[in-house]
Amino acid sequence: MVVFQHSLISLLVFGTMLSPEVPRQVMIAANWISGIILLLAAFQLLSDLTALTLAALRRRHVLIPTLIRYAGGVVAIALTAFGVSQAIRVPPAKEIELPVRGLPEEFDGYRIVHLTDLHISRLFHAPWVEATVERTNAQQADLIVITGDLIDGDLHARHADIAPLQRLRAKDGVFAIPGNHEYYFGHDLWMRQYASLGMTTLSNEHVLLSRSGATLALAGVNDLTAPRFGLPGPDFVKALKGVPPSAPVVLLNHQPKEARLAAKAGVDLQLSGHTHGGMILGFDRLVAQFNNGFVSGRYSVGDMELYVNNGTALWIGFAIRLGKPSELTVIKLRRR
Secondary structure (H helix, E strand, O other): OHHHHHHHHHHHHHOOOOOOOOOHHHHHHHHHHHHHHHHHHHHHHHHHHHHHHHHHHHOOOOOOOHHHHHHHHHHHHHHHHHHHHHHHOOOOEEEEEEEEOOOOHHHOOOEEEEEOOOOEOOOOOHHHHHHHHHHHHOOOOOEEEEEOOOEOOOHHHHHHHHHHHHHOOOOOOEEEEOOHHHHHOOHHHHHHHHHHOOOEEOOOEEEEEEEOOEEEEEEEOOOOOHHHHOOOOOOHHHHHOOOOOOOOEEEEOOOOOOHHHHHHHOOOEEEEOOOHHHOEOOHHHHHHHOOOOOOOEEEEEOOEEEEEOOOOOOOHHHOOOEEOOOOEEEEEEEEO
8 A cells, every 4th residue: 555655645746656857856755655554554453463362361452552653653654754864864874793604813903894875876875875985984994895786877867967976096906796776777887887977887796905925806696686687697606706615705795695606606705785774673574585685784595694784875765774773894704
C-alpha cells in the first residue's frame, strides 16, 4: 500500500517514481508522506492485534482509546521526519577494524575508506557530494573504494552532480566497481566517466598494491545484473587470475549474496553494499532473506571476512532510515 501510494503520487506528477529528476524538495516530501503511511499502517496493525488479544482474554469487545491512536499519529510523523533526515545526511565517519588472513606486517593498520550506494541524483546532489568528498578526504586514507551504485540518472543529467568525486584523494588511489544501477543508466558511459574523474574501475580484474616489498591484491567484479544487459557477470576466477599465492585478496563486490562463492575462490576480505542495511530496524530481516542472510555489518564466511556497508546514501524511492544509519566507513586492516 505504501509503495502504491508513493508510486501514484509520483506517476501523476512526474511520470515515474523511478525518475531521479524529480525536484529534490518533492522527493523529500514524497518520502516523508510514504514513511508516515508506513508507520501509521504499522501502528494500526499493532493496535488491532492488541485489541484482538485483549478481547480474547477478557471475552468481550475492547476499544483502543482515541488518545492512543492520536499519539500513534504524532509518533509516526516525528519518526518519519527523523528517518528522512537520517537518510539524506552526509554520514559521519564510522571506524572499524577487520582482520585479514595472511595480511603482511607492512599492511597492518592500512586504512581504507569504503563508500557505496551514493545514488547521486537530484536528492543526493552536488552540495551533498562535495561534503561527502571533504569528509572522506579528511580521513587521510591509504585507499578509497566505492562498491557500486554511484549514480541514479544518465550522464548528461548527472555530469555536474558527480564532478566533485574527482577531488577524492588517497595515497594508493580511488577504485570503483559497478553496481546494478550503473547498468540501468548506461554502464559503458559511466565506467568511462568514472575513469575520467580519476577512479580506477575494476571489471573482473585485480591490481596489486605494494608496501616495502609486501603485496596486497585488490580485486573487483561486475554486478549480478550485468548479464541482463548482455555484459559479463561477476567472475571470481578471472578476477583473481595471476594473484601471487602469498598476497591476501580484498574483493569489491556490490552485492553480498555470493560471499560464500568468493570465500571458496580464495578471497580474504569482501566489501559490499547494495542492501542499504535494510534501512529500517526489523525490515532488515526481510532484506537479508533476499541476500542469502547478509544485510549489514561484519560476517565471517569460512576463512573470509565480509563487511556489508549500510550505504553512504540510498535509493531515492525510499529515503528513510530508522536504526540503520548511513555509513562513511573507515576500515583499518589488521593481521590475523
